[in-house]
Amino acid sequence: MSNSQTILDIAEICAQQGVNKLILSSGSRNAPLTLAFSRHSGFCNYLISDERVAGYVALGIAQSLKRPAILLCTSGTAVLNLGPAIAEAYYQHIPLLVLTADRPPEWIDQNDGQAIRQRNVFENHVKKSFEFPVSLDHEDAKWQIQRTLNEAIITTKIGVPGPVHINIPFREPLYPDTDTPWKYHKKVQVVNFRQTKKDLSQEQWISLKEQWKCADKVLIVGGQGTLSSELTTALENIQTMAAVPVLGDAVSNLHRVNGAVTHLEIILGQEDTKLVGLCPDLLITFGGAFVSRNLKMFLRKFPGSIHWHVQDSEFPPDTFKSLSDIIPLDPDTFFTNLKKIVPPMQGSTWYQQWQTQEARAGELIQEFIRGEDFCELQAIDMVLKSAKEVHLHLANSTPVRWVDLIGVAPETSEISANRGTSGIDGCTSTAVGHALTNGKQNLLITGDMALFYDRNAFWHQNKLPNLKIVLLNNHGGGIFRLLDGPRKQPELEELFVTKQSLSAENLAKDFGMKYLYCNNAKDLTKNLAHLFEPYDQACILEIELPDNMSDIYQKLKTCIR
Numbered sequence: 413m414s415n416s417q418t419i420l421d422i423a424e425i426c427a428q429q430g431v432n433k434l435i436l437s438s439g440s441r442n443a444p445l446t447l448a449f450s451r452h453s454g455f456c457n458y459l460i461s462d463e464r465v466a467g468y469v470a471l472g473i474a475q476s477l478k479r480p481a482i483l484l485c486t487s488g489t490a491v492l493n494l495g496p497a498i499a500e501a502y503y504q505h506i507p508l509l510v511l512t513a514d515r516p517p518e519w520i521d522q523n524d525g526q527a528i529r530q531r532n533v534f535e536n537h538v539k540k541s542f543e544f545p546v547s548l549d550h551e552d553a554k555w556q557i558q559r560t561l562n563e564a565i566i567t568t569k570i571g572v573p574g575p576v577h578i579n580i581p582f583r584e585p586l587y588p589d590t591d592t593p594w595k596y597h598k599k600v601q602v603v604n605f606r607q608t609k610k611d612l613s614q615e616q617w618i619s620l621k622e623q624w625k626c627a628d629k630v631l632i633v634g635g636q637g638t639l640s641s642e643l644t645t646a647l648e649n650i651q652t653m654a655a656v657p658v659l660g661d662a663v664s665n666l667h668r669v670n671g672a673v674t675h676l677e678i679i680l681g682q683e684d685t686k687l688v689g690l691c692p693d694l695l696i697t698f699g700g701a702f703v704s705r706n707l708k709m710f711l712r713k714f715p716g717s718i719h720w721h722v723q724d725s726e727f728p729p730d731t732f733k734s735l736s737d738i739i740p741l742d743p744d745t746f747f748t749n750l751k752k753i754v755p756p757m758q759g760s761t762w763y764q765q766w767q768t769q770e771a772r773a774g775e776l777i778q779e780f781i782r783g784e785d786f787c788e789l790q791a792i793d794m795v796l797k798s799a800k801e802v803h804l805h806l807a808n809s810t811p812v813r814w815v816d817l818i819g820v821a822p823e824t825s826e827i828s829a830n831r832g833t834s835g836i837d838g839c840t841s842t843a844v845g846h847a848l849t850n851g852k853q854n855l856l857i858t859g860d861m862a863l864f865y866d867r868n869a870f871w872h873q874n875k876l877p878n879l880k881i882v883l884l885n886n887h888g889g890g891i892f893r894l895l896d897g898p899r900k901q902p903e904l905e906e907l908f909v910t911k912q913s914l915s916a917e918n919l920a921k922d923f924g925m926k927y928l929y930c931n932n933a934k935d936l937t938k939n940l941a942h943l944f945e946p947y948d949q950a951c952i953l954e955i956e957l958p959d960n961m962s963d964i965y966q967k968l969k970t971c972i973r
């Protein structure tokens with residue numbers, strides 16, 4: 413049974429559907445599929461023993477290739493360890509095909525090893541869950557499996573992309589006899605989904621035009637998204653043509669839109685009296701999560717009277733509690749076609765106001781950093797200034813916040829961060845997934861808790877010469893020293909910061925990575941040059957940081973207000 417044709421057909425269908433990146437964790441129950449995929453010449457396999465890491469590596473691979481990656485693991489708690497990455501993929505709209513091997517259904521809850529309730533186990537964080545029949549060789553079972561697999565693969569990609577789970581029970585024997593013939597049949601069912609290029613009807617465009625004409629202050633705000641040259645051009649055209657401000661924080665990847673307003677945390681951190689003049693009439697949003705807390709507070713306090721959200725299908729989140737219109741198109745198409753209805757406008761005080769705020773905010777943060785002692789902000793600013801043309805990966809907690817505050821250079825190729833669920837558990841593994849498949853120079857900026865939490869991201873045989881890591885080691889969750897709530901508690905250091913004394917030197921040694929260390933600006937300058945030199949494995953630059961950020965941050969907040 414283990415090399416039944418049905419199982420080989422599963423691999424063949426995935427290959428013909430172009431879903432050929434397999435992230436695999438070892439085990440016996442998944443052996444039939446492990447062998448079916450690894451003996452097929454059409455797959456690129458990544459063997460990752462820690463399933464939690466495997467999940468995030470697959471997320472990084474699917475994100476960088478913009479197509480589904482396959483996750484395959486054995487039964488039991490191995491399955492649950494895929495959960496964190498699946499939730500992140502769900503909220504970041506990343507396509508994953510999750511295949512979990514399982515015990516035969518009659519053995520669940522019968523004290524059999526590695527047997528848990530896997531059916532629909534991810535139902536709250538996947539687009540759809542399926543289960544294959546346990547008997548594989550009946551003609552109808554073969555058809556059901558082939559049809560369901562096609563549906564699952566297509567469902568990961570259409571509309572808002574996301575993870576799809578197939579639970580696959582297997583009976584023994586799991587391992588093939590060595591002499592059994594092993595042949596992949598090209599003639600399998602492969603369903604082709606004919607994508608349509610959607611657009612709004614003429615009437616819809618006319619009604620939007622009416623709304624636009626009634627608005628004096630139109631504001632375009634982008635949430636998390638990947639870098640798109642089509643979107644960058646379309647937004648630049650609208651901005652110039654109609655003098656409309658385009659706002660986006662670090663993870664929106666709008667840093668290449670010339671004139672985009674990106675220092676949102678600083679501009680919108682001012683007193684309310686200074687913000688009233690910046691309130692929109694018509695708010696247009698698109699994309700995913702926002703890093704900037706002040707942006708969220710500002711648009712919830714001063715929402716536009718009309719709020720269009722652009723997202724291809726399904727009911728989008730109402731992040732600013734003001735949603736009035738859903739535009740079911742992908743942002744590239746919408747903003748490219750928007751010029752059809754936008755009345756041209758030569759400059760406007762509204763537009764100029766935002767440009768002035770942006771310029772002042774950029775100067776303010778640079779001036780502030782220059783005036784401070786060596787600290788996280790200064791260190792990150794130096795790293796960003798030395799990192800050209802890199803794909804930037806930002807760990808959650810303060811790294812993504814500091815980069816958002818400082819702003820990134822247009823040369824930066826792309827920015828990724830797990831802002832779907834903002835966990836600190838898979839930031840490194842996701843960057844590893846990108847580095848394994850994007851062929852670019854990758855730079856991860858991470859805190860110490862996030863790096864040591866995810867150190868198994870390096871526990872595999874894949875070399876990562878194009879991955880550079882900057883570790884900001886403040887020996888604990890430094891963010892808790894900045895937040896008003898925890899920093900006033902006597903238990904701050906013990907229960908929230910959870911001080912830790914680790915350095916990354918042993919980690920680098922364990923996994924054969926290049927290790928650099930510094931604890932002041934002068935040495936940081938020297939080491940940054942070394943960081944970007946070529947090595948045959950990943951390189952970690954550990955920056956030991958003084959515990960001075962809490963006071964500096966309070967000073968900065970006052971300065972902004």
Ligand SMILES: Cc1ncc(C[n+]2csc(CCOP(=O)(O)OP(=O)(O)O)c2C)c(N)n1
Binds near residue numbers: 809811836858859886
């Ligand atoms: C999986 C997970 N567990 C706990 C948290 C809560 N949390 C948010 S930030 C943080 C500390 C992160 O510390 P570090 O990575 O060192 O960054 P720093 O705060 O020092 O910048 C924690 C524990 C989380 N976001 N994700």
